[in-house]
Amino acid sequence: MAQNLDALRLALQHSPDNAPLLMLFADACLDEGLMEEAEQSFQRVLQNDPANADARLGLARVALLQGKTSQAAVRAEQILSDTPTCAAAYMLLARIHITEGERSKARAMYDKGIALDASLADPGIEKDLRGVKPPEDEAPGRKRGAMTSSGSFIESVSEDSEDEGHPRGGAAFDLGLADFEKPKLNFSAVGGMEALKEEIRMKIIYPLQHAELFKAYDKKVGGGVLLYGPPGVGKTLISKATAGEIKANFIALGLHQILDMWIGNSEKNMHEVFELARQNKPSILFFDEVDALAADRRDLRQSAGRNLINAFLDEMDGAESDNDGVLIIGATNAPWHIDPAFRRPGRFDRTLFVPPPDxxxxxxxxxxxxxxxxxxxxxxxxxxxxxxxxxxxxxxxxxxxxxxxxxxxxxxxxxxxxxxxxxxxxxxGRHKATTKAWFESAKNYAMYSNQSGFYDDVLKHLGLLKR
Incomplete structure (x- = not known):
């Protein structure tokens, strides 16, 4: 396989924009676990052909293999919003739902994929879904849509448009969060990160443990903290351990649990999540891959995506509800994609860099x-x-x-x-550090888009700024 990759690399030197060749090379990289090269090749195809479903599906596969299930699910759903007959996207969604333990949804996606292309039948998936029935179809007659690759929403209308009732019958949104609990994990179970743990104690734990002192100064307990750094450094783990340290409820969710095909329901989902945290405080509300939910609004072409971001900001502000006792933690590998409005006081105003361990x-x-x-x-x-x-x-x-x-x-x-x-x-000796590629990108932002000093910790870690 390595010889095949070398041959494909050589061919690409002579024909760097050859889409079929790029796809072959990307698939070969996936087989060898070379995620970064595969991702770059799929992106090169999309530069010349933004609608290429196979390349878009390839990026979704890369995300899934990297453990970014939320991103993978959104990418697959974007493909289906533009190409409803893409059987491979349904199959990928089935695998994603199996990974997350949502076998009923996985059955629905798998059945749709097989109905479109029986040759994609997968004995492994069928074994996992044996005896599982798909969920009941959602109510008809609602405007439906999905997020496109540009961040906008594409809207479609079902055949039966007379029923304008709520698609979920007015019931509370089922976001798969009913089984949250106070984690037993604490800092003692997290190796390393001593400097970060101390920062978290000062900025998060002590204020919650000594709430009465903060109230004496009319300062609310809670707010938002943004954790950023390379993938795989333990941002989720340290967030859960923080909840364990202060014996708070830990509510974790990803992008796919917020986004909804029904227009307007994503904002309602966001409200439900915050209400759940408020009703069970002290609580930590953890948003993984928060850059997908808090994207820069200047990048969005239509109002639906912007509306969700505005709803997120309103909930963080606690404009209509009391967020005292609710801590919002966002984790991201790409802080440069987050709307600057999220870093204003009262929102993600405390930012912590999570570096690879020393x-x-x-x-x-x-x-x-x-x-x-x-x-x-x-x-x-x-x-x-x-x-x-x-x-x-x-x-x-x-x-x-x-x-x-x-x-x-x-x-x-x-x-x-x-x-x-x-x-x-x-x-x-057979494994390469996956953090190097992240630091290459982060260095550019830290060097040339750092007027506010937001990325100074990255420069310090790289030895480019005195501590």
Whole structure:
């Protein structure tokens, strides 16, 4: 496969805009786990052909493989809004819903995909969905729409337009959040991040633990915190651990849980989420990939996407409700895509950079990860020295590679073989840090779009600004 990739790279040097060639190269990169190169190739196809469904679907597949299920779901739904007969998009949505445990929705998507193209039948998906029935169809007669790749909404009307009743019968929105709880996880279970933990204590935990002192100064407890940094560094984990530290309810949701095909319901979903947090305070409302929900309004062409952003801002302001005791945490890999209005006082006015762990942090993470593995001789410091720039997700990949390497022997002998430092260092040599590409992009923003000093922490981490 590596030889095939080299041949395709050589061919692209002579024909860099050849769409079929770019698609072949992108698919080959996906097979080899080269996500960044695959994404770049799909994007190059879309530069010349923005409507190319296969390339758009490719970006959705990349997002899913990177664990960005919300982004993958939105991309697939965008394709279906423009090309309702794209069977592969339905199949991808089925896989996404299975990943999230929503098997009834997955069944509906899978059945639609197979009805359009029976050759896409997948025995693995069918096994996962055995005995599962699709959900009941939603009520007819409503205007329906979906977000396009430009961030606008495309509206369509069903055949039966006489019934103008609420599509969900006036019932509370089912956002899949009924089972939220106070996490048992706390800072002791999070390896490294000591400097970040102290910042969170000062900016989040102490104000909530000593609310009476803040009330003496007429200062409300709560507000918004934005966590930004490379993917895989533990933004979600540290947010959940923060909730555990202060014994607050943790309500986590992604973009797909807010966006709704029914025009106007996305804003209602946003209100329902905030109301749920207000009714169960103290609570932490966690928005993953928040840049998708808080996109710069200048990038949106039509009003529907802008309306959702305005609704988000209104809820954060607590214009009609009391947000005291509700902390909103947003996590993003792309803070430069967030509307500046979200960083005004009272909104995401506290911003924390989440960097990859330093050597001591990596050693701590390695110790935590090793607790649930059969380990023989382990020197966390030695492995940490060999993994400069690795995120927590990268370190997990190192353990996964090491486990895969010993599994052949395990299966042959039927005995558990402990992992050693040598095994893990060997595995680390086969994995490249995924944070490097992020810092290449972040450096440009930090150097040339940093008038307010928003990205100074990135420059400090890169050694380009004195601490």
């Amino acid at each position: 050597e001591a942090g990596r050693a701590s993470i390695i110790e935590v990860m090793a607790q649930k593995k059969p380990i023989g001789e382990l020197d966390p410091r030695a492995l940490a020295k060999k993994t400069e720039g690795f995120s927590g997700a990268d370190l997990k990949a190192v353990f996964d590679i090491a486990v895969e390497d010993v599994m052949n022997e395990v299966m042959r002998t039927g005995k558990v073989i402990p992992l050693t430092t040598k095994d893990l260092i060997k595995a680390a």
